[in-house]
Amino acid sequence: MHFTLLRRSLSNLKGPGKNYNILVVGGGIAGPALAFFLHRYGMKPVVVERAPELRLSGQWVDLQAEGKEVAWRMGIESKVREKITEEQGTHIVDSAGRPQASFDVNSFGERGFVEELEIRRPELSNILYEQIRNDVEYVFGDSPQAIDDRGDKLQVKFANGNLREFDLVVGADGIHSKIRRLVFGDESLISYADLYAAYFDIPRTDSDGSWVRFYSAPGGRSVALRPYSQNRTQVYLCFRSKERGYENLDVDMQKRLIQKLFADVGFEAPRILRELPNLDDFYFDSVGQVKTDRWSKGRVTLVGDAGYCPSPLTGMGASVALVGAYILAGELSRHQDYNEAFKQYETWMRPYVTKAQKIIPGSVRLALPNTRTAIILRNAILGFVFRPAITRFITKLITSKAPQKSVLPNYEAVSTP
């Protein structure tokens, strides 16, 4: 069967679950993916996004194993594949930009550290939005202010003053989720990595080439430049700090903070800092993980970063968001009782999230050493490890010969068209 016909025949697969009308809060990655599957299973999602339009910012995100499979089940894998990175590898450089250690994309087997489906976040977000924009109500520039549980319905008060009723509410509103705060209390659920990251892109110059260049400066600071397009280069600036709350500063103050913290840094930092004041597209956040004992309370549940952000340190954020959306929608389609659906969602997701949130101890210190000596030592070790003979040996050790088999439940098989 032609692919689009197959996809059409899969839309609106109605399972035994009820025709819930569901408010999905957040139009990032998890939100539109959830709305896609809810619509496919015959439910009525409404997506509300606080930003006035789709937030097309951010850098590369990975789609790994199950994340790729959800993309395939949505029918978007080929669109994602059109947009994957074509960079050649990564140079760890010194302050003059000279490579100290290098690994190309094939150093550790097929595509090496560059995941097979590594896509720019704005493009993934846009692909997901395009999948549902004609089928699902999307509200931009608004946000829930209060949720009143009336027993058989939730009454949601929006910032624009509207009152609407929903059967269920899902918080897909990112690491600093307001829905999580409304339902479970304050932000104590975030376990911070004492690390901040800023992502943005700047005009490309000849020095940028087709390799990622990563530089560590003393004081736990790093500068990375990554090929993005013919005329833009992406920048990642990271710094370690135990101070809390920089993510709550306004953008101008965040930029001033970066200017101050990176003023004495070499490599390409002076060029980056010159561009900083002119940038509209600037993303800054604290790096942390969301850890909660449960993701649901009454008729409200959480999906993606809102419930279980694994942090960019794991490279699992987008995969976990897609898988969470797929499982939650699938369980709601499978069960008459939303409590049972939420329970099964959590039962399936909990071990997956626990695994996804594993961070190699010391990885932040390895990526952002504090002292010049530690940086030189780290670069020397990486220079040795990334020699071709060593990477071939490591690849042999870590590559599994077992065929990959799907672990995701197949909800379409249990749905009755």
Ligand SMILES: Cc1cc2nc3c(=O)[nH]c(=O)nc-3n(C[C@H](O)[C@H](O)[C@H](O)COP(=O)(O)OP(=O)(O)OC[C@H]3O[C@@H](n4cnc5c(N)ncnc54)[C@H](O)[C@@H]3O)c2cc1C
């Ligand atoms: C602009 C942006 C850029 C990012 N860039 C990167 C990156 O470069 N690399 C990386 O690894 N990760 C990045 N992330 C995080 C990454 O997208 C997530 O870790 C992951 O994909 C999970 O997605 P999510 O949908 O759960 O959360 P998010 O992608 O964070 O999406 C949450 C959405 O909810 C919206 N929202 C927040 N609060 C409310 C509210 N009260 N009401 C309504 N809507 C609300 C936000 O505007 C956002 O669109 C970025 C996130 C954002 C928002």
